[in-house]
């Protein structure tokens with residue numbers, strides 16, 4: 001797969017026009033994710049409504065892969081219960097750990113599908129998973145430190 | 151092997167015919183240094199990656215190795231291997247002589263006074279740590295100051311943080327200007343009789359900036375500070391003479407000067423080295439050992455405990471032979487022309503921001519693009535067979551000062567050509583097409 005395959009149209013769209021990309025006026029918790037290898041640095045802001053996630057926002061700096069991944073993540077978690085959100089995150093991280101040769105039913109993945117191609121580029125997997133690890137930590141209640149991919 | 155170029159100084163070169171920053175000028179110099187032959191001495195430059203000929207522009211990370219080095223290391227393992235400074239037998243004696251000949255070669259190459267001022271280390275990082283532990287730590291105390299600069303590699307920052315923490319000395323950081331030069335208007339404020347150590351880089355591994363090392367050394371000596379120069383990015387690109395600079399210590403890495411990894415050079419003035427405690431202890435660094443007391447060997451062996459990296463030393467010798475065969479003045483003249491051409495061409499790419507001054511600089515060229523993150527730039531370039539680096543380049547405080555999370559960095563070496571610069575530019579236009 002060439003890089004042009006990595007930078008699919010949908011991924012580029014999310015990178016250029018990231019959804020929920022702002023520092024919200026009010027939020028319940030925030031956590032910073034940092035990839036020391038390339039300097040990707042995003043802060044995620046969560047607004048909860050009881051046990052469910054009302055909104056996820058993010059802001060910061062990073063490559064197209066990490067930014068698009070974060071953007072997609074925020075759209076996926078809107079309105080989900082914490083349990084559902086953790087399941088989505090877990091399944092995504094699990095997929096990213098599989099070999100690129102492993103066939104995956106892309107229809108079932110929905111919005112996550114555009115990120116599956118990243119598996120072909122081992123050094124970029126961390127870019128894609130950083131947002132997910134960070135938000136996972138927030139939901140699990142870890143809010144006091146920086147999440148690092150190293 | 152490579153025909154020497156009879157250019158004696160940079161001044162002489164710039165008054166020569168057809169010299170400028172044009173493509174023709176660089177090509178003229180390329181012919182003078184015999185670039186084609188020179189390139190053919192580096193087998194790796196002939197390989198293809200991702201179906202494209204390799205364009206290797208990550209020379210600030212590490213340089214490629216000439217065939218003569220590969221042959222020398224091969225010969226060493228096939229026919230010459232033994233331990234050094236130990237056996238009374240043919241192989242060991244021969245190899246010990248060769249090992250010590252490389253020390254002499256290094257001394258000549260950096261213009262040190264005597265061989266015993268040259269210590270073999272693992273690299274720049276180990277050299278600085280050695281100075282920090284064996285020289286600085288036992289001497290510094292509360293009230294003293296250590297001065298570094300904003301453009302240091304982490305390896306010339308963290309050892310000093312630790313010395314400061316342990317000794318109670320204060321670590322101070324000389325600012326830089328927005329252009330990426332040391333801000334010398336602050337020098338009197340930061341350099342005082344409290345300053346015991348001034349450690350700075352000769353060339354920035356992010357900005358490419360060449361610092362005025364002679365001047366800085368003089369200023370530091372006026373207040374009685376000891377000067378440590380990180381020469382990692384200078385040694386393969388500029389003629390270095392430690393006696394002219396008059397620095398007290400100078401460190402560099404073999405692998406950034408066409409030599410092997412795991413070998414480095416530490417230069418220290420003999421009287422200072424002699425007074426220092428050993429860094430590591432054990433075999434090879436002793437004169438006489440009793441169960442309760444040991445007399446250490448003289449310098450430099452006092453600092454070379456254990457069986458050394460012999461392969462590395464042999465390879466380093468070949469690397470210096472290679473550098474000498476081209477000539478450091480020729481190397482710096484050619485690279486200077488090549489990078490000024492590259493700088494110019496980069497500026498022509500819309501949305502590019504070059505991080506670092508136009509001059510005085512070496513071939514380390516950092517940049518960002520409005521449309522793409524450095525990591526994405528690097529990915530697209532990789533697809534074209536072009537190797538550059540993206541990230542913070544082990545200089546996080548500098549990146550923070552510049553307000554950049556990361557840069558893309560193309561770094562040139564003597565074997566790079568104008569054609570390769572053109573390929574870089576072409577690929578950057580592709581990046582714009584994809585992300586713009």
Ligand SMILES: Cc1ncc(COP(=O)(O)O)c(C=O)c1O
Nearest residue numbers: 273274275303305355380382403
């Ligand atoms: C300016 C500078 N100093 C120090 C180092 C560390 O060198 P090494 O990793 O070979 O010890 C580097 C290499 O990245 C460098 O560029």
